[in-house]
Amino acid sequence: MGEPATRRDGQASPAAEPGASAGPLLRTEELTRHFRIGGLFSRQSLHAVDDVGLAIGEREIVSLVGESGSGKSTVARLLARLYRPTSGEIYFQGKPVSAIRGRRDLLRYRGDVPMVFQDPFASINPVFRVSHPVMRCLKLHRPELSAEQRQQEAERVFAAVGLTPPAEVLQRFPHELSGGQRQRVGFAQALALRPKLILADEPVSMLDVSIRIGLLNLMADLRDSQGVSILYITHDIASARYVADRLIVMYAGHIAETGPTEEVLTRPRHPYTQLLLSAVPDPRAPLTVGAATDRGEPPKVIDPAPGCRFRWRCPLAIDECHKVTPPLRELLPGHSAACHVARADASTEAFQ
Amino acid sequence: MLAVDQVSFDLAAGEFIGVVGESGCGKSTLLFAIAQLLVPPAEITSGSVVFKGRNMVGLTDKEMTAIRWRDLSVVMQSAMNALNPVKSIQAQFADAMQAHGVSSKVEIADRSAEVLRMVGIDPVHLKSHPHQLSGGMRQRAMIAMAMLFTPELVIMDEPTSALDVVAQRSLMVQIKELQEQLGFAIIFVTHDMSLVSHFSDRLIVMYGGVVAESGATRQVFDSPLHPYSVGLMEAFPSIRGPRIPLTGIPGSPPDLARVPPGCRFAPRCPKVMSRCTETPPELYPVDGTLVRCFLHDGERASHG
Numbered sequence: 001m002g003e004p005a006t007r008r009d010g011q012a013s014p015a016a017e018p019g020a021s022a023g024p025l026l027r028t029e030e031l032t033r034h035f036r037i038g039g040l041f042s043r044q045s046l047h048a049v050d051d052v053g054l055a056i057g058e059r060e061i062v063s064l065v066g067e068s069g070s071g072k073s074t075v076a077r078l079l080a081r082l083y084r085p086t087s088g089e090i091y092f093q094g095k096p097v098s099a100i101r102g103r104r105d106l107l108r109y110r111g112d113v114p115m116v117f118q119d120p121f122a123s124i125n126p127v128f129r130v131s132h133p134v135m136r137c138l139k140l141h142r143p144e145l146s147a148e149q150r151q152q153e154a155e156r157v158f159a160a161v162g163l164t165p166p167a168e169v170l171q172r173f174p175h176e177l178s179g180g181q182r183q184r185v186g187f188a189q190a191l192a193l194r195p196k197l198i199l200a201d202e203p204v205s206m207l208d209v210s211i212r213i214g215l216l217n218l219m220a221d222l223r224d225s226q227g228v229s230i231l232y233i234t235h236d237i238a239s240a241r242y243v244a245d246r247l248i249v250m251y252a253g254h255i256a257e258t259g260p261t262e263e264v265l266t267r268p269r270h271p272y273t274q275l276l277l278s279a280v281p282d283p284r285a286p287l288t289v290g291a292a293t294d295r296g297e298p299p300k301v302i303d304p305a306p307g308c309r310f311r312w313r314c315p316l317a318i319d320e321c322h323k324v325t326p327p328l329r330e331l332l333p334g335h336s337a338a339c340h341v342a343r344a345d346a347s348t349e350a351f352q
Numbered sequence: 353m354l355a356v357d358q359v360s361f362d363l364a365a366g367e368f369i370g371v372v373g374e375s376g377c378g379k380s381t382l383l384f385a386i387a388q389l390l391v392p393p394a395e396i397t398s399g400s401v402v403f404k405g406r407n408m409v410g411l412t413d414k415e416m417t418a419i420r421w422r423d424l425s426v427v428m429q430s431a432m433n434a435l436n437p438v439k440s441i442q443a444q445f446a447d448a449m450q451a452h453g454v455s456s457k458v459e460i461a462d463r464s465a466e467v468l469r470m471v472g473i474d475p476v477h478l479k480s481h482p483h484q485l486s487g488g489m490r491q492r493a494m495i496a497m498a499m500l501f502t503p504e505l506v507i508m509d510e511p512t513s514a515l516d517v518v519a520q521r522s523l524m525v526q527i528k529e530l531q532e533q534l535g536f537a538i539i540f541v542t543h544d545m546s547l548v549s550h551f552s553d554r555l556i557v558m559y560g561g562v563v564a565e566s567g568a569t570r571q572v573f574d575s576p577l578h579p580y581s582v583g584l585m586e587a588f589p590s591i592r593g594p595r596i597p598l599t600g601i602p603g604s605p606p607d608l609a610r611v612p613p614g615c616r617f618a619p620r621c622p623k624v625m626s627r628c629t630e631t632p633p634e635l636y637p638v639d640g641t642l643v644r645c646f647l648h649d650g651e652r653a654s655h656g
Binding site: 067068178179180181208209210211212213214216217235236237238239241242262265275276277278279280281282 | 374375487516517518519520521522524543544545546547549550583584587588589590591592595597598599600601602604605
């Protein structure tokens with residue numbers, strides 16, 4: 001909302017915005033991505049993401065949480081159009097993303113929905129000054145800007161992510177910056193595109209603990225001051241709680257539970273969410289080594305039969321869980337879980 | 353460059369000590385120095401590592417080989433890199449045992465199966481190659497390998513940092529159970545302070561190559577004394593309690609090639625005083641905890 005209209009100039013944008021602004025910024029419907037695995041004649045397929053329906057509103061930080069292999073990075077890549085979905089659709093501002101044709105529209109989508117990567121040491125080319133990637137993005141995505149305007153814009157985004165003095169930092173080489181600063185360059189680069197939604201895939205997991213919080217604060221600040229939405233992908237549920245407005249918990253390619261952050265964390269309905277919460281080391285909490293610990297691991301979902309994918313690890317599994325894939329049901333307003341056992345009122349305590 | 357500067361501590365038999373700090377604080381160098389694994393140009397320029405009454409600094413490779421695995425074993429951060437990808441787990445276990453003079457095939461097979469069972473892996477995986485195991489299982493296999501001779505000291509360098517929270521938690525519980533069962537001592541190096549909070553007896557917080565604070569784990573967590581420890585504690589968002597804005601610690605760790613003249617934490621310290629930038633503080637004892645900060649220099653605090 002309230003985005004300057006400058007970047008729309010001269011570009012035909014059918015399906016005008018007014019109607020679209022009422023719905024979410026981005027939503028997916030039954031988004032599915034399978035990967036064929038094995039040899040040439042193999043018919044096995046790995047179900048990385050199955051039937052994922054999610055929505056991200058304007059000025060909202062949504063956190064996608066799950067273990068490695070849960071499909072959370074695949075979702076990010078689908079949204080960034082690095083992968084094409086096997087089936088299902090992504091709607092951005094109400095328009096289907098699969099309908100994007102031509103370089104110019106694709107460029108615009110990529111500018112609206114840029115990605116920030118996990119490893120700040122690998123994602124910036126070490127032989128160029130850090131101004132280089134930002135300037136290139138500006139040249140490519142906003143060709144109407146003059147050289148002088150590009151410089152100003154680069155300084156603006158560097159200042160916005162806390163790299164000060166911007167004119168000086170722009171002239172540095174990546175090796176002269178710390179890990180935290182490099183990751184800020186990643187966000188500055190995304191910001192230069194005037195994005196609507198930044199896809200941040202584990203942006204802080206490579207950083208030192210004392211630096212992480214600064215980046216998390218930056219994300220909240222970007223939402224408030226620049227009006228962007230952020231999809232924050234992480235396995236660290238505590239940091240998700242710190243910044244996210246809403247939480248989506250993924251397990252083995254499915255959404256297990258979703259809802260407002262505090263609501264999900266204080267009243268987790270899905271046994272998997274409870275397991276995740278019980279595993280977080282919390283120095284402030286009393287020692288609970290004796291608590292039930294789970295030794296299982298998330299399955300590789302290859303040609304799955306119907307049924308809940310968490311059933312082998314779930315202490316509450318009933319017969320139905322082995323036969324029917326639980327759909328995501330809204331148990332409380334805005335709070336849904338994909339579990340046959342979970343109820344809105346009664347507490348289902350699998351792990352604590 | 354002085355990566356680790358005058359770090360001293362005692363480790364009792366069966367004790368679990370956690371060493372925490374940011375990247376570049378010297379914690380891995382310290383661990384390599386203890387295990388005598390430093391490769392040139394890195395070397396121990398002064399000090400000693402006394403293990404069971406014997407100074408290991410200056411021992412020949414041959415003498416060290418006899419100690420390693422048998423009395424002291426090391427579990428590295430990335431099991432994928434530490435295990436040989438072209439050999440089965442069984443073959444790697446056998447290598448380690450044969451190197452220490454165990455030649456009986458039956459004995460090797462029995463012991464290998466036994467240690468795998470100890471860490472909760474089915475012995476059928478002895479025939480597996482590392483890539484066939486999941487990340488958590490590889491790390492467990494590494495720990496099993498370290499248990500082959502029931503050593504008295506196991507040194508662990510971030511063994512869980514490549515794992516997910518759930519796998520991490522279960523591995524930590526497993527390590528603690530094994531320790532209680534077998535009674536070995538552990539030096540556990542990690543950047544994640546909260547990870548060791550429930551498991552270690554003592555905690556050493558390192559900053560810029562020196563010990564910033566060391567004491568009983570619970571005490572350091574409940575009442576951290578060094579401003580750096582306080583900052584670290586406040587850098588963790590919690591999943592419980594009120595959502596409070598956190599600040600982390602501004603700035604970045606010092607470049608050890610150019611350490612500041614006074615306290616190494618002074619440039620980032622919220623409580624910095626004039627003397628902090630001039631003279632390096634010593635370790636001052638406060639209620640059984642040692643802290644390298646002028647704020648706790650009891651006798652001379654009034655001068656600050």
